[in-house]
Every structure is written in structure tokens, then in C-alpha cells.
Amino acid sequence: xxxxxxxxxxxxxxxxxxxxxxxxxxxxxxxxxxxxxxxxxxxxxxxxxxxxxxxx
Amino acid sequence: xxxxxxxxxxxxxxxxxxxxxxxxxxxxxxxxxxxxxxxxxxxxxxxxxxxxxxxxxxxxxxxxxxxxxxxxxxxxxxxxxxxxxxxxxxxxxxxxxxxxxxxxxxxxxxxxxxxxxxxxxxxxxxxxxxxxxxxxxxxxxxxxxxxxxxxxxxxxxxxxxxxxxxxxxxxxxxxxxxxxxxxxxxxxxxxxxxxxxxxxxxxxxxxxxxxxxxxxxxxxxxxxxxxxxxxxxxxxxxxxxxxxxxxxxxxxxxxxxxxxxxxxxxxxxxxxxxxxxxxxxxxxxxxxxxxxxxxxxxxxxxxxxxxxxxxxxxxxxxxxxxxxxxxxxxxxxxxxxxxxxxxxxxxxxxxxxxxxxxxxxxxxxxxxxxxxxxxxxxxxxxxxxxxxxxxxxxxxxxxxxxxxxxxxxxxxxxxxxxxxxxxxxxxxxxxxxxxxxxxxxxxxxxxxxxxxxxxxxxxxxxxxxxxxxxxxxxxxxxxxxxxxxxxxxxxxxxxxxxxxxxxxxxxxxxxxxxxxxxxxxxxxxxxxxxxxxxxxxxxxxxxxxxxxxxxxxxxxxxxxxxxxxxxxxxxxxxxxxxxxxxxxxxxx
Numbered sequence: 325x326x327x328x329x330x331x332x333x334x335x336x337x338x339x340x341x342x343x344x345x346x347x348x349x350x351x352x353x354x355x356x357x358x359x360x361x362x363x364x365x366x367x368x369x370x371x372x373x374x375x376x377x378x379x380x
Numbered sequence: 381x382x383x384x385x386x387x388x389x390x391x392x393x394x395x396x397x398x399x400x401x402x403x404x405x406x407x408x409x410x411x412x413x414x415x416x417x418x419x420x421x422x423x424x425x426x427x428x429x430x431x432x433x434x435x436x437x438x439x440x441x442x443x444x445x446x447x448x449x450x451x452x453x454x455x456x457x458x459x460x461x462x463x464x465x466x467x468x469x470x471x472x473x474x475x476x477x478x479x480x481x482x483x484x485x486x487x488x489x490x491x492x493x494x495x496x497x498x499x500x501x502x503x504x505x506x507x508x509x510x511x512x513x514x515x516x517x518x519x520x521x522x523x524x525x526x527x528x529x530x531x532x533x534x535x536x537x538x539x540x541x542x543x544x545x546x547x548x549x550x551x552x553x554x555x556x557x558x559x560x561x562x563x564x565x566x567x568x569x570x571x572x573x574x575x576x577x578x579x580x581x582x583x584x585x586x587x588x589x590x591x592x593x594x595x596x597x598x599x600x601x602x603x604x605x606x607x608x609x610x611x612x613x614x615x616x617x618x619x620x621x622x623x624x625x626x627x628x629x630x631x632x633x634x635x636x637x638x639x640x641x642x643x644x645x646x647x648x649x650x651x652x653x654x655x656x657x658x659x660x661x662x663x664x665x666x667x668x669x670x671x672x673x674x675x676x677x678x679x680x681x682x683x684x685x686x687x688x689x690x691x692x693x694x695x696x697x698x699x700x701x702x703x704x705x706x707x708x709x710x711x712x713x714x715x716x717x718x719x720x721x722x723x724x725x726x727x728x729x730x731x732x733x734x735x736x737x738x739x740x741x742x743x744x745x746x747x748x749x750x751x752x753x754x755x756x757x758x759x760x761x762x763x764x765x766x767x768x769x770x771x772x773x774x775x776x777x778x779x780x781x782x783x784x785x786x787x788x789x790x791x792x793x794x795x796x797x798x799x800x801x802x803x804x805x806x807x808x809x810x811x812x813x814x815x816x817x818x819x820x821x822x823x824x825x826x827x828x829x830x831x832x833x834x835x836x837x838x839x840x841x842x843x844x845x846x847x848x849x850x851x852x853x854x855x856x857x858x859x860x861x862x863x864x865x866x867x868x869x870x871x872x873x874x875x876x877x878x879x880x881x882x883x884x885x886x887x888x889x890x891x892x893x894x895x896x897x898x899x900x901x902x903x904x905x906x907x908x909x910x911x912x913x914x915x916x917x918x919x920x921x922x923x924x925x926x927x928x929x930x931x932x933x934x935x936x937x938x939x940x941x942x943x944x945x946x947x948x949x950x951x952x953x954x955x956x957x958x959x960x961x962x963x964x965x966x967x968x
Contacts, residue, residue: 331386332761334680338385339414344443344453347421354382358418359425366422366470 335361385411387680392761395673396768399616399714402623408676409458409624412647415679416457419466419645426473427487434508434531438490441507442497449501456497459520460627460649465489465579467645485510488531489578492517495534499541506535509543512578515555516543520627522556523576524548558596562607567618569607572627573599574649580629581651585641588630588654598654599630605658606665613721617666617714625669628652640664642671659730663718670711683762684755690836691751694744694796698838699804702757706766709748713769716742720776732856735781739789742776749773784881788852791879791907795848798906798920802899803839805921808832812922816929819938819946830950834921847872848904851879874904883908894940896928905940914951915944923947 337358342350391404400408420439427435446453456462469486471477479486488510496518498505508531509516515523516532524532524543534543541548548554558573573596574580581587591599610618626648631639638653638660650668655661677683684706690699695708719741722734749770752758758766781789811832818826851871854862859880866876874889887908894901902916902924910917923944930938 329388329390331388332392332681334385334387335682336385336411336414336680337418338383338411339417340410342382342417344417344439344446347417348424348439350382350421352382354384355418355421359422362418362422362470363426363474366467366474367476 385414385680387677387761389764392677392681392765393768395677396765397772398717399614399620400673401616402619405620405623405673408673409647411680412463412676413454413458416463416466419463419470420457423466423469423473423487426470430473430483430487432484432487434484434488434510435490437507438488438492438494441494441503441505442490444505445494445497445501445503448503449497452500453497455500456493456520458626458648459493459496460643460646461519461574461577461579462493463645463647464581464643465493465519468579481512485512485530489517489519491531493519495541496521499536502538504536504538506533508532509534515576517576517578518548519577519579520557520572520574522549522554524551524554526553555590558591558599560600560603562604564604564608565611565615565618567607567611567615567622569618569622569625571603571625573603573630574627575630577629580627580646580649581631581641581643585629585651586632586639587651588632591630595630595654598656599628602654602656602658602661603628606661609658609662610666613725614662614666614718617669617718620673621665621669624648624672625650625665628665630654638664640668642668642675644675647672647676659722663715666718667711667715670714671707674707674710677765681761682759683765684752684757684759687755687757689755690838691748692797692800693748694741694793697800697803698840699836702752702755705748705752706762709745709752709766709769712741712745712748713772716745716776717772720779723779730857732782732785733853735779735785736789736792736856738776738779739781739786740792742773742779743789744793746770746773785856787881788856788879792849792852794910794917795846795852795903795907798910798917799846799899799903801919801921802902802924804836805834806837807834807922807925812925812929815922815926815947816933819926819930819943820934825946825950827950830915830919830922830947848875848879848900851875855879874901874908878904878908891940896924896931899924902940909941909944913941913944913948915947916940918951919947 337354391407394400394404424439442453472479472483472486491507492509495507495509509518510531511527511529514527515525516527517523527544532543534541534548536542543551555576557576560573561568561570575588575591610621629649629651631651631653633653633655638655640653641651643649650665652664684702687702690701691705693700693705693708695712716738719734719738722728723731723738749766752766753770811829814826814829851862862871862876862880865871866873874886877889878886887905890901890905890908894905902920906916906920915923923940927938927940927943
């Protein structure tokens, strides 16, 4: 098992340094992949709510 | 050049082992900003196919606001329901959700979000904010009601936002989002109590309408007390909540029952029923925030690859996919830790309840974790994460509990499990026929036939009430009231006997009334006699199906005890992909 000081690659594009004014024109493979993924997710049957019921 | 986030294993370990530090929660929150931008770009791309000038107008204003004050734009776009709005619109534009009303109105909601950013950034602007019903919404700030037409023009000179010719925030029909700061033990939490955002929950949630002033005061009092519980006894959770929770959505409350929910795209929000019990509200907040954190983790890293299986989960009445099992397990790991701490508080008036909740949920959570670990579907990150959860769960096992608490926890857990089987499993007709023939011929049970895998059919009802569970709680908290209800006939007599420990009498009463369609009675019988007749507990759906078939074939009802005893050599039969609740065993 990897040590706790390491990190792992994620699927999420880091747009923290992207200004909104650049967002529409941004054209990079990492963003294209991210866009493809959110559109595919949007097409799936929604189970958007996780809920629970508690007796109190 | 864009990069992808990297997730420090230390953060993943920390979020499995505990609440997560404020820095880790803040890091999750910042990744959600990127997620929100991706959704917004996807929306802008998808909307090019339709009339979207209002979406563009909103986007341009948002850009202006960010230019003047990046934090103002980030806050407006980061408000939880900007996420559910974007996801809703994207689903509409991709055809996944037909929605209600016009897509254009939904898209132009960005105008309201942008107006909020511009107001906070003190940017002069003018923008049309769409009218839904009779109100124009400025998310996180409030709504202007009693307006006509498709849109209201909101404008500002950079200082005074105006609408319909008057200052917006002092207009008589302006309804602000309630805001409150909760403070205890040097820890504070600033939140919106949002009862107006049009994207604060889907149609499945019983959202509360605009709260009265009295209801808002009640909420403030209850949340203040709940926050005191969290800050005083669950400091790590409180610090995490303070770093990540932004809004609470009030829901309609059923008497004595709370319903809480978290939306996939609304990180930082929790939908909650109003409850007066501060401990219940505290654990509800903690529970929902667990879902929020896991949603944010899952945006970063895939923890499992889905399979086609559906599994038993102790927190739902319907079969769940592995992802649902992971979500529930993560939530209940937090919940169990909460009750473990509560059970150990000196002089607490609800120790027995805390112990029962811990006993009930720790067993169920441990079994869900075992199913996940045995699924072969966890990624490396997922395995590491779930192993971290299991290590946390392993630390609960040394809890000493009174026998009665253990018995009631067993009843609650087993009732759910048995009822789930009766609701969702259907034995195959050919197997039932073969068993019926063997029974009528006086032969021993054909074990392999009895152990055939039943069909899994989603019996629905994701969340539901259980009157027997209500009695279990009453037995724990107010046994004298339960006794009085039983005397007056206000409680089901078999259930009251069962919960009170009179299993033999309960069994007699269940047997007197039982029929093929009485799922509740079969579950009760399994609880009363399942320790001595295992098939009742392990395969109640098979006992019931065979009972019904024999009644049909011979016209006479067999004795369920004899039938279940005959089947019991085939127990344990648990062919669905989840293990049954084997513990803790009842003491009587």
C-alpha cells in the first residue's frame, strides 16, 4: 500500500486558475474529457438524492 | 496548460478515519469550484443549440463580477444550488429530463446568480432575472415576490440594487434568505436556512414552503442546540461542518420522524426536517455532510467500478447498487462514531438510545463494508478508503451494552433485514412447487432446491416508516408508555409483546392472524421464533411463498412453524449478494 505522503491522479480537471472570461474559449484535451464525462453523467438515470429517514 | 487534481492519500486516509480537517474540507470545496466551472462550460456548449441569450447575458455579468471581485463570483457560483441548477439544466439539454416549464427560463436563472455576484462585487449592472411563478430569485440572497411578466430587470449603480423602480432589499415584497450564525465552545457556523431557492431540491423531496417567523425562530433555536452538541462533544465534525456547510434546506416534518437528504451536485447543503431534539438534528447534520464529502471525493477519484448487482442495505427498503452501499456505509461510519461518543458521555439521559443506535448501525455498517471489500469492484483508492473505514469500524467492537439494549438493537436490525427479504425477494415458482410436492409427500426438504437463488425484484419504497421500530424506540425510552399503549390497544398487540420481550405470546398472536399477504406478520413471526427456527429468519420469503402455495394446492393452511422447521435444514440460505444480520443475538 502506498504511503500517506503520496498522492493519486484524479479524474477532475483543475480549473482553479481559469478565469471565467477564458472558460468558453478554453480548448484542451483535459477539459474536453471532463466535459464529455459530465455530459455522459447527465444522460444517466438520476439518483441525485441520497436521503435517509430517522426516527427521533 | 490544464492539469488534473492530485488527491493526497493523506487526505483520503483522513476522510476515511474521521471527519476530515478544516483544511481538507476546504480543499474539497475548492475542487468543487472546478467541478462547477466544468458544468457551466458544458451548459454553455449544450445551450448553443437553443435560444440561450439570457444564459450568455448572465455569464457575461458573472465574468464582469469576477473581474472586479473573484471571491464574489466564486461565492455566487459556489452556492450549493447553483450546482443543482447547472446539473438540472444539463439534464434538460441532453434530453435526460423533460422537466417542467421552459428550458429558457431554467437557463436564464444564471442571470439571478450573476446578479448576486455583481451585487457582492459592487459592480454597476442591469440584467433580466427570470420570474418563476410570481417571483424573481437571487440565489442565496432572496426573492422578489408578487411580480408579473417573464422577467424583472435588476440593476445597480454599484451600491444600491434596484428592481421595479425601488431599492430591492427594502421592497415590501422582498423575502430574504434566512441567515444565522451558530456559536458554541468557541466554534461558529454561518449558514443560510434556504426555504426559497427553486433548485434546492427535486420533486421527490417534501420541501417546506416559506417558513413563518415563528418557524424560523424554532429552527434557529434547534440548530443552535444541535451545534452546541456538535461543538462540545464532536469537535472534529463541528470543525469540518464549519468549513463546508453553507445551507440547510427545511423540509416538511412528519410527527416524530425526520427525513434528511443530500443532493449530488449541492456540496455544502443538507435538506433537513425540523426536529426539536438537538441530538437528532446534530446527527442528521453530520450524516448529510458525510454524503456531501463522499460526493466531492467521488468527483475526484473513482472508488469502485459499478456492477449489475443490487445489494441489501440496512438503511433502505430497496436493493441498492454498490455505489449506494458505499454512500450509506460512509454516512453510517460517521453516525456510529457519533453514537459511540454520545453513549460514553457521563450522565447523558439518552445513553441507552445511543447504545442501541451504535449496536444497530455498527453491525449493519460493518457488513456493508465487508460486502464492498469482497465485491472485487473497488479501485486501489477505493480499497484503501474502505479499509480505512473498516479500521474505524473495528474500533467500535469493544462496547459493553446492557442486554436489553442489545436485544432491541437486534430486533431493529433483524426486522429490517427480514422485511427487506419479504419485500424484494421472490422465490422461483418451480422451486416452490418442488418444495410443495416434497412437503405433501412427507419427504425431507430438498436442500439444494430450498437454497436456490430467489429473484431480486425491487419492491420500491426507498424510505419508509416502521411502526414496530417506533415501538422499539418507545420500549427503550418510555417503557411505561409502551405498556400503557398495549393496555389501551393503541399498539399492535403482537408487536407490543415482541418488543416487550414476550416472544412466545407474540408468536401466538402472529400465528393467529398470519396469511400469505401479511408481510409484516411474517417478519414479526421471524423475530419471535427465528432464533429457534432459522428458516423464518434466513428465508422468510421462501417460507411465505411455500405457505401460500400449499394453501392454494390443498385448501388448508399449514402450520408456519412446522413448515419453517422442515425448511430449516437448508438454512442459512442467503443467496443474495449480502450477508444477513447475525448479531447481536437476543438474550431472551
